[in-house]
Amino acid sequence: MAKQAAVSKDRHRKQRDPRELREVHGHVSDSFAPELDRLIHERMRLGIVSALAVNQSLSFNDLKRLLGTTDGNLSVHTRKLEEAGYITCDKYFEGRLPKTDYRLTPTGRRALERYLDHMEALIRATRDRGRD
Numbered sequence: 001m002a003k004q005a006a007v008s009k010d011r012h013r014k015q016r017d018p019r020e021l022r023e024v025h026g027h028v029s030d031s032f033a034p035e036l037d038r039l040i041h042e043r044m045r046l047g048i049v050s051a052l053a054v055n056q057s058l059s060f061n062d063l064k065r066l067l068g069t070t071d072g073n074l075s076v077h078t079r080k081l082e083e084a085g086y087i088t089c090d091k092y093f094e095g096r097l098p099k100t101d102y103r104l105t106p107t108g109r110r111a112l113e114r115y116l117d118h119m120e121a122l123i124r125a126t127r128d129r130g131r132d
Contacts, residue, residue: 039084040115044069044077049112052087052104060100078102086111 040046047067051058058066064074081087086108090101104112 036118037111037115039080039086040111042077044073045081046115048074048077048081048102049086049104049108052102053109053112057090057101057103060102063102081108084108084111 040049044067048063051063051066060071060074060078063078064071067074078087078089082089084107085105088103088105090103092099092101
């Protein structure tokens with residue numbers, strides 16, 4: 001019986017319209033209206049952008065260590081962020097060793113700010129709804 005209730009609850013949750021929060025709370029700020037930035041919302045890319053937001057630049061190895069990921073995984077995610085214009089990549093040699101440094105662009109910083117505003121609005125709306 002408990003399993004059936006859990007399945008029913010999950011099914012109900014999946015069918016909810018994401019606009020429901022706006023309907024319940026009336027007018028919600030414009031930051032609520034757009035969809036989440038899926039490019040940043042992915043865990044690894046959010047980690048990259050967040051780390052670069054609080055550091056002027058980070059090397060490939062610094063990011064890899066910070067995020068506890070592999071070379072290949074980090075390469076894929078940084079490339080997606082670079083293609084979107086959210087980060088820049090500078091490659092150079094230090095002696096005979098290749099080095100790669102990443103920086104957050106103004107576009108990336110604005111995207112992160114919008115994302116954080118959106119998440120804060122979701123948190124507020126969820127907390128407000130829980131008080132009803």
